[in-house]
Amino acid sequence: MNFIRTGIIAMIATVAVIVAPLPSANAAAFYAWSIIDVPPGDTLNVRAWPSNQSQILVAYPNTTVLSMTGKCTGGVSLDHIAGWPAWKQRQAVRYQWCETWVDPYSTGEYRTAWIYGKYIEPA
Template sequence: MGMLLAFTVVPVKAATFVAWEVSGVPFGDTLNVRKFPSGNSQKQSAYPNGTVLQMTGKCTGGVNLFDISGQADWKQKQAVRYRWCQIWHDPAQIGNFVTGWVYGRYIEPH
């Protein structure tokens, strides 16, 4: 008896990123990037103020950066202030890109 397998191609926004930057981190400190959206999760990397991040668009609480991108900057910042947002980065700077999470209080639209 043969088995029929059906595959559906679904377009993915994986190659599309929203640029936000690190902002509001206290002087001399950096924004930690975590493996999971939690302050207790493994630290992957850290970036200083002004670093432009490649955001996947996904934030906790169902916030999508693509959906809010047309709003005023202050409204976008307000929407992510208490959420974790996912980035696409290369922590070791060797071409090995992975996803990580940053706390929304320390990022703003670029």
């Protein structure tokens, strides 16, 4: 009986050690948002930092779907607002910069970049 109890405790401890280092589900979450409201024939600049003065890394037209990291300026988290109606999510990011993943040189080397919230909506 003591042997079985020791074996069960050892098994539980092993599982705890294996599972503990795994990241939370939110740590790897990505959010699909689309570019909207860019004038016809124009593109939206995606920038290195959250500023109109920042380097332009790439530009995309309307309907482009972006993979957002979930982080926006002003303390807005896409994870926090994900359950809200789409119009309310848009309002939450309207005057913020939000972080996205881009591959500016099409080399498979993705990096983070920033896009102004006025021009995106949940996809």
